[in-house]
Amino acid sequence: MKQMFIGGRWLGARDGRSMPVVDPSTGQEFDQVARGGAHEVDLAVAAARASQSGAWGRMNATERGRILMKIGQAVLDHADELAKLEAKDTGKPMATAKNDINVLARYFEFYGAAADKVHGESIPFLNGHQVTLVREPLGVTAHIIPWNYPAQMLGRTVAPALAMGNGVVLKPAEDTSLSALRVAELAVAAGLPEGALNVVTGLGEEAGAALAGHPDIDFISFTGSNEVGALVQQAAAKSAVKCTLELGGKSPQIVFDDVDADRAVPIIVRAIIQNAGQTCTAGSRLLVQRSAYERIVGRVAEAFAKVRVGTPEMDLDCGPVMNPAQLSRVNRYVEKARASNLKVLAEGRIADGVASGGYWVKPVLFGGVPRDHVIACEEVFGPVLAAFAFEDEADAIALANGTPYGLLAAVWTENAGRLHRVAKAVKAGQVFMNCYGAGGGVELPFGGTKRSGHGREKGLIALDEMSTTKTLVHFHG
Ligand code: NAD
Numbered sequence: 001m002k003q004m005f006i007g008g009r010w011l012g013a014r015d016g017r018s019m020p021v022v023d024p025s026t027g028q029e030f031d032q033v034a035r036g037g038a039h040e041v042d043l044a045v046a047a048a049r050a051s052q053s054g055a056w057g058r059m060n061a062t063e064r065g066r067i068l069m070k071i072g073q074a075v076l077d078h079a080d081e082l083a084k085l086e087a088k089d090t091g092k093p094m095a096t097a098k099n100d101i102n103v104l105a106r107y108f109e110f111y112g113a114a115a116d117k118v119h120g121e122s123i124p125f126l127n128g129h130q131v132t133l134v135r136e137p138l139g140v141t142a143h144i145i146p147w148n149y150p151a152q153m154l155g156r157t158v159a160p161a162l163a164m165g166n167g168v169v170l171k172p173a174e175d176t177s178l179s180a181l182r183v184a185e186l187a188v189a190a191g192l193p194e195g196a197l198n199v200v201t202g203l204g205e206e207a208g209a210a211l212a213g214h215p216d217i218d219f220i221s222f223t224g225s226n227e228v229g230a231l232v233q234q235a236a237a238k239s240a241v242k243c244t245l246e247l248g249g250k251s252p253q254i255v256f257d258d259v260d261a262d263r264a265v266p267i268i269v270r271a272i273i274q275n276a277g278q279t280c281t282a283g284s285r286l287l288v289q290r291s292a293y294e295r296i297v298g299r300v301a302e303a304f305a306k307v308r309v310g311t312p313e314m315d316l317d318c319g320p321v322m323n324p325a326q327l328s329r330v331n332r333y334v335e336k337a338r339a340s341n342l343k344v345l346a347e348g349r350i351a352d353g354v355a356s357g358g359y360w361v362k363p364v365l366f367g368g369v370p371r372d373h374v375i376a377c378e379e380v381f382g383p384v385l386a387a388f389a390f391e392d393e394a395d396a397i398a399l400a401n402g403t404p405y406g407l408l409a410a411v412w413t414e415n416a417g418r419l420h421r422v423a424k425a426v427k428a429g430q431v432f433m434n435c436y437g438a439g440g441g442v443e444l445p446f447g448g449t450k451r452s453g454h455g456r457e458k459g460l461i462a463l464d465e466m467s468t469t470k471t472l473v474h475f476h477g
Pocket of ligand 1: 203226
């Protein structure tokens, strides 16, 4: 049984409760993890608060940065172990898990190196005054993350918060606590003072809600579904704390008839298949100019039919989906598409020999999808690609912007003017031109527009989100 990590110590739930840890490739339980609640959240918030007046709060930025870089190195030193843990916990292929761990290390390296490069400003003001703007930690930062990329999400949200000197409380998703617990242990071994990073494991409606609604936190970083994001924002409003919301997406891949198809097709397929489609930035809508629709969609279908699904050890294109709820969610969308007689252009294949209890979904490409169909508008969060035809640039933009989401978009054309016009007109936090950026991109500011959320993570901009300013006005005559 895995315990929580609070104030530098391992702790079980006060009432002794725990939750199962299940392997998505088999559906079998292989461990238990403590099921924390309001009491453990209280302890973690108190430990994070105490860190602010202890060794962590007194540490200068260079020393903080050095510790973060040591954590990055510790992650790399334990990369195989962490990748195996992550693959077992999520079902993802080993190559994907290894990449995730590498990205986790990159977050600690990037923000470690940046910690002492956050400079203040001097502001011209009235004669006889010197005004200085300094950056300070927010205090106690709460971080609630989803199960799709547990290690990457931890790095993305926790590393910048630590770089700015905050005391952190992390609530991993109930299905995927293992890598967070191991990273917290490695972090303390690398020199992170006790209480600077606390991990409370538990259910969303228990530990998650207690953390979001805690009266002594100063900030919430939430990544997950729109439904829960709305609850978190309400909790933040009650205590008047800032929150960032990284929510869902329905990202368009806009393909014009002059595309370099040899380059584009494998990337287009990977953008939806990666992590079995359970990626907020999954390229789940394929928008192709009508004059090239048959040709391009035909090539995508050919590549799609070669997609193979299997266990982490088989290391194929993708693994199972995360849990039974996710399995029925994806199946429900596929059934709705089939019930509407949408044309199946291609299906991937589940490898022979996988356990029957695993959460297996066959990747599927639907063609000629009506623009108002549920699979055109709602986030499936599975390996389901919907293809549409558009007439011209204006139609492509209207179609791309025709969902409530605005997280990421890709534009594919050899016409540089069109590339930039479309990129400018598309509502998204990131636009990739002749490439696709799902995953990684530690350096690149990231976040949603419209219903995909607000606030920015990744890149140096995250350091602004995870800190506050103080204006010092000095009258010297
Ligand atoms: P989810 O909203 O169900 O859970 C996310 C986290 O919130 C988990 O830790 C969960 O325990 C917690 N939670 C649940 N109920 C809560 C409550 N009442 N109060 C506080 N916390 C609570 O999301 P999920 O199913 O784990 O993840 C899938 C969703 O996440 C998708 O919509 C996906 O697009 C989105 N996502 C977005 C990004 C992004 O960066 N924009 C990245 C990854 C995933």
